[in-house]
Amino acid sequence: MTQSTALPRTMAAVVCHGPRDYRLEEVPVPRSGPGEVVVEVLAVGICASDVKCWDGADLFWKADGRRGAYAEPPAVAGHEPIGRVVALGEGAADKHGLQIGDLAISEQIVPCHQCRYCRRGQYWMCAMDHVYGFKSCLPGGMAAYMKYPAGALVHKVPADMDPVYAAMIEPLTCSIHAVQRAKIQFGDTVVIAGCGPLGLGMVGAARLTNPGRLITLDLRDNRLAVARRMGAQITMNPDKEDVVARVLALTDGYGCDVYIEATGYVEAVPQGLRMIRKLGRFVEFSVHREPVMVDWTLIGDVKELDIYGSHLGPYCYPLAIDYIHRGVIDVAPIVTHTLPLAEFARGFEMVHAGTESIKVQLQP
Ligand SMILES: [Zn+2]
Ligand SMILES: [Zn+2]
Numbered sequence: 001m002t003q004s005t006a007l008p009r010t011m012a013a014v015v016c017h018g019p020r021d022y023r024l025e026e027v028p029v030p031r032s033g034p035g036e037v038v039v040e041v042l043a044v045g046i047c048a049s050d051v052k053c054w055d056g057a058d059l060f061w062k063a064d065g066r067r068g069a070y071a072e073p074p075a076v077a078g079h080e081p082i083g084r085v086v087a088l089g090e091g092a093a094d095k096h097g098l099q100i101g102d103l104a105i106s107e108q109i110v111p112c113h114q115c116r117y118c119r120r121g122q123y124w125m126c127a128m129d130h131v132y133g134f135k136s137c138l139p140g141g142m143a144a145y146m147k148y149p150a151g152a153l154v155h156k157v158p159a160d161m162d163p164v165y166a167a168m169i170e171p172l173t174c175s176i177h178a179v180q181r182a183k184i185q186f187g188d189t190v191v192i193a194g195c196g197p198l199g200l201g202m203v204g205a206a207r208l209t210n211p212g213r214l215i216t217l218d219l220r221d222n223r224l225a226v227a228r229r230m231g232a233q234i235t236m237n238p239d240k241e242d243v244v245a246r247v248l249a250l251t252d253g254y255g256c257d258v259y260i261e262a263t264g265y266v267e268a269v270p271q272g273l274r275m276i277r278k279l280g281r282f283v284e285f286s287v288h289r290e291p292v293m294v295d296w297t298l299i300g301d302v303k304e305l306d307i308y309g310s311h312l313g314p315y316c317y318p319l320a321i322d323y324i325h326r327g328v329i330d331v332a333p334i335v336t337h338t339l340p341l342a343e344f345a346r347g348f349e350m351v352h353a354g355t356e357s358i359k360v361q362l363q364p
Helices: 046-052 092-096 167-184 197-207 221-230 243-250 268-275 297-302 317-325 341-353
Strands: 010-018 021-026 037-045 082-086 103-107 145-148 154-157 189-193 214-217 234-236 256-261 276-284 306-309 335-340 359-363
Touching: 010 234, 010 317, 010 341, 021 243, 021 341, 037 103, 037 256, 046 341, 167 197, 167 256, 167 276, 167 306, 167 317, 189 243, 189 268, 197 214, 197 221, 197 256, 214 243, 221 234, 234 243, 243 268, 256 268, 268 276, 268 297, 335 341, 341 359
Parallel strands: 189 214, 189 256, 214 234, 256 276, 276 306, 335 359
Antiparallel strands: 010 021, 037 082, 037 145, 037 359, 082 103, 103 154
16 A cells, blocks of 8 residues: 555544435544545535435435435545545556646446346446435545545546636536536537536537527526636526527528527426427436326427436546636536635535535645
8 A cells, every 4th residue: 555644543424324414524534445545635516416315305215115315424524525645455556547746536436236237338337326415335526535446447637727617527427427428419409408517517518519699598697697708609597588588580590400408497397398390309318306207298299308317427537627728618607606624515505506606625
């Protein structure tokens, strides 16, 4: 094992104990076993899913018949960290291509490497579904240090990347994957519904495909302003105008070619089905609080739509690292707040309210 300096024995960490029960605690600093990497966490984003788990969403706390509840407390929260390598277990340097002092990020899911999906390279749908920060067996990055296990998919990050930008790599991978799913063609009218951190990353990624029109929707004008900075040509606020009518008017009554749903609002699904043209492509990204009811006849008989799901950011880490590093996608306007780890509760409340903040990061 190689190690930079002697690590402290304990560290501050945000530990999930249950809905609305997250505590700043002193916990042991992880040690690196064979193939494992320990990093000092420089920054970690608060994800909408962290806040949904904190808020008690069924997705995390209710057993669904196939399995028990997803959340298995006590768990150190956080899956959007960037870290600096401080310890490498036996063989980890070669395995992950890392040295002490490197910036390094682990993909948010740690695959089992054995299930049907992992064996076929579809690791982001791994049957074990182990994402950092929700289970006691896989502590996350809302802590001074964290461990990337031997099975983690770890990527080296350029040494000169600002940690605030580097902590945007994980969300940007999810944005890039959603845009890849949309299979945007030259000339397409693309609508991205929802300008949270993920939707804004999708705007940045969709712009690279050079669509005919890039339209974004959000209920908050401050977010629409950031969307324009990220490359949206037209922005609309559904609270202030009939967005379906306007998209139809812009497209000679046909509707948009692509609709990507990233709002988290149930109403955005039927809205999309109304504004999308026949044979259009609909990408569903949001995690909804409750089941969404829509007229499925629209999907088949009326429009023959292609409906795509999108989950995580498989094979997108090298792209996200490169786009951020070269400034091809500027994530700076997305990060509105950085808080010390001890103020995590304020950060969670800010993300929950979603009024003034877009991406909130914690700095351990
Ligand atoms: Zn996330
Ligand atoms: Zn697996």
